[in-house]
Amino acid sequence: MLVKALRVGLGHVIIAGDFITRPRKKQRPAEQQAQVNAAAKGLTLYQFHACPFCVKTRRTLHRLNVPVALKDAKNNAQDRQTLLEQGGKIKVPCLRIEENGQTTWMYDSKVIIDYLDKRFAAV
DSSP: OHHHHHHHHHHHHHHHHHHHHOOOOOOOOHHHHHHHHHHHTTEEEEEOTTOHHHHHHHHHHHHHTOOOEEEETTTOHHHHHHIIIIISSOOSSEEEEEETTEEEEEESHHHHHHHHHHHHSOO
């Protein structure tokens, strides 16, 4: 019980720290942002709200100004089940990429952040 309370408290500290130190959104011309928004429609991030690796990934999404659907794999049973059945494991963060009729499940925050930087930083 003490460990759970400590974990919850630490989670709130992480979220507060993220809010206070959040980077600025990338500014783009309207037509370029429209392209980014269209490309982001095929992306979904499965995450836990207070997971430090998920926070790191969400910060990158915010910095790059990429609007991605967020799924709560901790508190939403349906999202958790989808992650398990289609992604293969309950591990977050996990980026679901749907493009060209194929679905890819990308795990590991470093891999996801690298993918996002390569795909959206230059746009």
